[in-house]
Amino acid sequence: MPAKPTRRGGEQSMVPRAEFQSYYGRPVIKPPTWKTPDVPAYFFLGGLAGASSAMATLAEIGGRPRLVRIGTLAAGLGAAGGTAALIHDLGRPERFLNMLRVFKPTSPLSMGSWLLASFGTLSGAAAASTVTGLLPRAGTAARAGAAVLSPVMMTYTAVLVADTAVPIWHDGHRELPFVFAGGSLTSGGGLGMVCAPPKDSGPARAMAVAGAGLELVAEQRMSSRLGMVAEPYHRGRSGRWMRAGKLLTAAGALGTLAARRSRVASVASGAALLAGALCTRFGVFDAGMVSAKDPKYTVVPQRHSHDHEH
Amino acid sequence: MTNQLYGPVDDVAAQAGHADDHPPRVGFLTDTSVCIGCKACEVACKEWNLVPEDGMDLLGSSYDNTGDLGANTWRHVAFIEQAAPRRELVDLGMPGKGPPGHVAEGLPDAPPGGQQTEQSDRDVRWLMMSDVCKHCTHAACLDVCPTGSLFRTEFGTVVVQEDICNGCGYCVPACPYGVLDVRPEDGRVWKCTLCYDRLSDGMEPACAKACPTDSIQFGPLDELRERGAQRVRELHEAGVEEARLYGEDPNDGVGGDGAFFLLLDEPEVYGLPPDPVVTTRDLPSMWKHAAAAGATAAAAVIAAFVGTRR
Ligand code: SF4
Ligand code: SF4
Numbered sequence: 001m002p003a004k005p006t007r008r009g010g011e012q013s014m015v016p017r018a019e020f021q022s023y024y025g026r027p028v029i030k031p032p033t034w035k036t037p038d039v040p041a042y043f044f045l046g047g048l049a050g051a052s053s054a055m056a057t058l059a060e061i062g063g064r065p066r067l068v069r070i071g072t073l074a075a076g077l078g079a080a081g082g083t084a085a086l087i088h089d090l091g092r093p094e095r096f097l098n099m100l101r102v103f104k105p106t107s108p109l110s111m112g113s114w115l116l117a118s119f120g121t122l123s124g125a126a127a128a129s130t131v132t133g134l135l136p137r138a139g140t141a142a143r144a145g146a147a148v149l150s151p152v153m154m155t156y157t158a159v160l161v162a163d164t165a166v167p168i169w170h171d172g173h174r175e176l177p178f179v180f181a182g183g184s185l186t187s188g189g190g191l192g193m194v195c196a197p198p199k200d201s202g203p204a205r206a207m208a209v210a211g212a213g214l215e216l217v218a219e220q221r222m223s224s225r226l227g228m229v230a231e232p233y234h235r236g237r238s239g240r241w242m243r244a245g246k247l248l249t250a251a252g253a254l255g256t257l258a259a260r261r262s263r264v265a266s267v268a269s270g271a272a273l274l275a276g277a278l279c280t281r282f283g284v285f286d287a288g289m290v291s292a293k294d295p296k297y298t299v300v301p302q303r304h305s306h307d308h309e310h
Numbered sequence: 311m312t313n314q315l316y317g318p319v320d321d322v323a324a325q326a327g328h329a330d331d332h333p334p335r336v337g338f339l340t341d342t343s344v345c346i347g348c349k350a351c352e353v354a355c356k357e358w359n360l361v362p363e364d365g366m367d368l369l370g371s372s373y374d375n376t377g378d379l380g381a382n383t384w385r386h387v388a389f390i391e392q393a394a395p396r397r398e399l400v401d402l403g404m405p406g407k408g409p410p411g412h413v414a415e416g417l418p419d420a421p422p423g424g425q426q427t428e429q430s431d432r433d434v435r436w437l438m439m440s441d442v443c444k445h446c447t448h449a450a451c452l453d454v455c456p457t458g459s460l461f462r463t464e465f466g467t468v469v470v471q472e473d474i475c476n477g478c479g480y481c482v483p484a485c486p487y488g489v490l491d492v493r494p495e496d497g498r499v500w501k502c503t504l505c506y507d508r509l510s511d512g513m514e515p516a517c518a519k520a521c522p523t524d525s526i527q528f529g530p531l532d533e534l535r536e537r538g539a540q541r542v543r544e545l546h547e548a549g550v551e552e553a554r555l556y557g558e559d560p561n562d563g564v565g566g567d568g569a570f571f572l573l574l575d576e577p578e579v580y581g582l583p584p585d586p587v588v589t590t591r592d593l594p595s596m597w598k599h600a601a602a603a604g605a606t607a608a609a610a611v612i613a614a615f616v617g618t619r620r
Contacts, residue, residue: 020578021576021578021579022578022579022581023371023388023390023578023579023580023581024369024371024374024581026377026378026581027378027488028487028488028578028581028582028583029483029485029486029487029488029583030380030482030483030485030488030489030490030491031482031483032479032482032483033479033482033491033492034479050607051607051611054607054608054611055611058611058612058614058615059615061615062615064615089478089479090476090477090478090497091475091476091477091478091479091492091496091497091498091499092475092476092477092497092498093476095457095474095475095476095477096476098457098459098474098475098476099456099457099476099478101457101458101474102456102457102458104455104456104458106315106453106454106590106593107453107454107455107456107480108454108593108596109454109456109478109480110456110457112456113456150608151601151604151605151607151608152600152604154603154604154607155600155601155603155604155607156600158596158600158603159593159596159597159600162589162592162596163454163484163589163590163592163593163596164450164454164480164483164484164589165450165483165484165485165486165586165589166483170589170592173592173595173596173599174595174599175599176599177596177599177600177602177603177604178599178602178603178606180603181603181604181606181607182607184607185607185610185611189614202618203611203614203615203618204614205618206613206614206615206617206618207610207611207614210610210613210614211607211610214606214607214610288483292483295578295581298583299578299583299584302583302584302585302586303576303578303584303585305585306584306585309585
């Protein structure tokens with residue numbers, strides 16, 4: 001007996017039961033073919049590199065050589081690692097340079113590739129100069145150039161995922177850049193706390209606390225605005241990633257209080273902040289997969305807009 | 311060359327930069343009311359385009375053992391079995407038996423109703439639909455492609471250039487209809503080309519050519535839209551009130567589909583999104599929020615250094 005097209009309700013949830021129809025429960029849209037850990041790692045490393053580069057340049061202005069060094073190296077390595085992850089994720093890695101074949105404002109990945117190429121070159125040059133001690137002036141200029149691009153490095157991957165048909169990503173396009181900016185700040189600050197002694201890492205702690213606040217508030221607002229579409233942020237594996245991200249970020253932010261005096265506390269809370277930012281990126285990525293694979297998240301909101309706006 | 315992200319577009323080929331003497335925009339009208347589920351379109355497409363086989367599975371979804379559109383399926387025939395209230399048979403204008411040119415008059419002798427269900431007043435109603443890439447006016451796949459591999463042809467259709475695609479996979483979750491996918495053994499994405507090679511030689515696409523009932527009609531889009539509206543009027547007059555067009559409206563979320571449909575139930579029953587919107591409609595808002603988030607992050611880093619005493 002052939003199965004009938006499913007007509008089923010949502011699982012138990014806070015929102016009213018969502019009755020909807022689908023074709024044998026099949027997804028309406030295709031889930032991304034992006035691989036994990038490549039792509040969430042690329043998001044994390046890009047954000048870390050961005051925040052670190054901003055930290056390095058401001059530390060240079062403020063005369064904090066330890067943070068200059070840490071930030072410069074992290075920016076260079078983060079950008080290189082992120083680029084490697086991105087290339088590894090391609091179906092045809094040998095054609096990576098096709099990314100720079102056109103300059104296409106409607107494609108966040110085209111814009112992102114140009115950004116990554118520029119930022120990676122500048123931060124790589126700054127890191128090379130820091131390691132070798134050669135051409136210090138050019139190194140400083142490269143560091144400053146990278147810092148100018150850093151705000152976009154911290155946020156553009158949010159645009160990248162939001163510019164898809166995946167409901168939980170697309171519908172969250174207003175808050176996601178703030179979530180990612182917050183996570184970038186906590187990871188950059190966290191790295192400073194891990195690598196520098198407490199007396200030098202004051203600004204890193206302040207960055208981390210600001211980032212944690214930004215991330216947690218933006219995440220909360222996104223979840224409440226999206227309603228049932230945000231379910232994957234609270235359930236299953238993606239929900240566990242998000243919860244772990246929140247807990248680690250909050251714990252790391254609280255830990256900054258003790259981190260002023262204790263090197264151990266500084267390393268521990270810095271590590272928690274880094275882990276928290278990483279977990280949130282994995283959570284957002286996983287939640288997108290769930291959101292794409294369950295036709296409920298595509299059909300229910302569209303049925304609603306179709307019935308109410310036409 | 312203007313790049314409009316949303317709303318009706320008079321001439322998609324001209325917008326994409328094709329010279330004024332380009333051919334008219336073409337497309338498909340897939341009239342599901344006369345589809346008999348023979349899958350000739352699926353086969354003809356595979357044969358002509360040398361699309362590899364994608365496994366022999368029994369999916370348990372009526373006669374549909376193909377499942378969905380993807381890298382190796384560019385036409386997909388959906389089968390839906392429903393229990394519907396018994397009603398008088400309606401002449402849908404199917405081609406009849408007889409010598410060429412002969413038109414069958416009226417309906418053959420058939421018992422009232424069709425296949426029985428458990429309830430005596432309800433019969434099985436079969437819905438069959440041959441799905442395909444919609445060749446959207448605002449094609450999200452094309453907008454987000456970072457390499458320029460996806461492009462708009464002079465016929466107004468949307469085609470992947472396989473020698474350029476690097477398999478980044480961005481187009482896959484961007485398509486609001488779940489049409490594209492990566493071919494794993496090959497690493498690149500593949501989809502319906504609306505038989506670009508045949509069009510260039512003045513031939514109609516293979517699926518339309520093979521369709522024995524003219525369920526798939528090929529032609530200039532303006533003409534198809536008129537034909538579709540006319541066909542809906544006829545069906546309504548014949549008492550098929552559930553007949554409706556899907557994707558023909560230039561004011562819909564994707565600016566209208568180049569390949570649109572005549573359906574006999576809600577779109578989601580066939581696995582189609584009820585109210586698709588091209589994701590790039592919101593791209594300006596995404597970048598605006600990313601800019602605000604980036605500025606917030608930059609301000610947070612500056613404040614972290616300015617506000618931290620040594
Ligand atoms: S249906 Fe999907 S693959 Fe086809 S043109 Fe539209 S967005 Fe692109
Ligand atoms: S997978 Fe190929 S066609 Fe799709 S967006 Fe990437 S480069 Fe373009």
